[in-house]
Amino acid sequence: MSLLVNWLESMHVDAQITKKCSRKKHLLSTCTACIDACQFGALAMTHTSIRIDTEKCNSCGECMIACPLSAIEGVVASREYEQDTLLYNESYIPKIKELLIYKQRGVNKIKADSIPLNRNWMEVINEANKILQMLEESPIQIREIRKDEGLSRRAFLSSLQAESRQLAKSLAPAAWKLEANEWKITRYYCDYQFYQVEINLHQCTLCQQCFSFCTQKVFTLEDHLIRVDNEKCVNCCDCMDICPEGALEIKQKITKKQHKNYPLMMHECTNCGKLFYTFQLKADNCPICHDRDPEWLSP
Incomplete structure (x- = not known):
């Protein structure tokens, strides 16, 4: 079931900047958190406005996670989960805030094909675990995927995709998962x-x-x-x-x-x-x- 959910969530949904954005509230705002996080130059900012270029945006979700006010709505398509586990992917580096939020939402483990993970991932995980200790929380664990487990997962995905495509057409876009203030750290601690x-x-x-x-x-x-x-x-x-x-x-x-x-x-x-x-x-x-x-x- 988790693979079906992952596939549905990967459907493209245009990100939107809401009225909570500091740049939309007053001209004196200096916040550039979303622009600093975007690697594709998809955010355009002037002295009086900010917008997302949907042709450049790939819904990776980095801007949504980085925004301190959780003012950008959309789907973080670059992350994959299986129940209480985040799947390791070298195409991005998670944020410390992101891992702290995942922990409170029930994600306790990171699963990868091989251990150790790359240096950037390990630095973020180690720093997040230090903070979790300060917050009196258990650390995030790293788990290696067994070969037979990986093969089973791929086989299951292949058989599932054909059936799930028809189901996906009858559902609304992945925006159904959006929650107010989802990426605001104060909501969780x-x-x-x-x-x-x-x-x-x-x-x-x-x-x-x-x-x-x-x-x-x-x-x-x-x-x-x-x-x-x-x-x-x-x-x-x-x-x-x-x-x-x-x-x-x-x-x-x-x-x-x-x-x-x-x-x-x-x-x-x-x-x-x-x-x-x-x-x-x-x-x-x-x-x-x-x-x-x-x-x-x-x-």
Whole structure:
């Protein structure tokens, strides 16, 4: 049955970039994760748009896996699975994030015709297993395919293909497998954080633009403090890109989830008279008055 599923999933389905993409949300986005991952030049990006050239795209799925926001829909046709096993293929190198997600989705083994695997695969597997140990998870195992097992598999595939083609025509494209946020790492390890967001209190004016553009809701304004929930961060860098003061930094930090509270002070703006929160003891102007061009009329 797994071979039938693999064959059906290999049917071509055009990848689509959804509205969750940072590049579609604001012009200040610097994210290039999908472009960096694509080896075929199938993604075209301008200052105001991003699109996939379907003639160049082969549905390998590398862009989908790399996107921190899981904003690209489609089918990862280059991967093959058998129950709880990923089949080794030298045509690609898996991502560490990918293996961590597979582990939570029940893929515990990697099967190959011969061991050891190539160096690139081994480096990724070893690093993923180190992180899995930190996450208190069992490691991903490597298993060699027996010769008789390989022959049986090929024979079964040959006999199955003729029957499965007719069945495939009656099914919708392989998009049936799509799930929301499928490639978002925070979906699978809710008790851990992979990144830590730090606020430079000397530079931050509390304009709250990062609050508006962070789709993961990392920042929360509570009673006289800002709460930063690091376990929600996926390293999309939207907050860093949108911050006019360059007051935010994201660092990789894998640990048990931990939020951080930043205490706030309440001041009255000397310009407009409104109350505003600030980190600065001697702040006189609210963020609006602080950023306003002095040539413009005051409120």
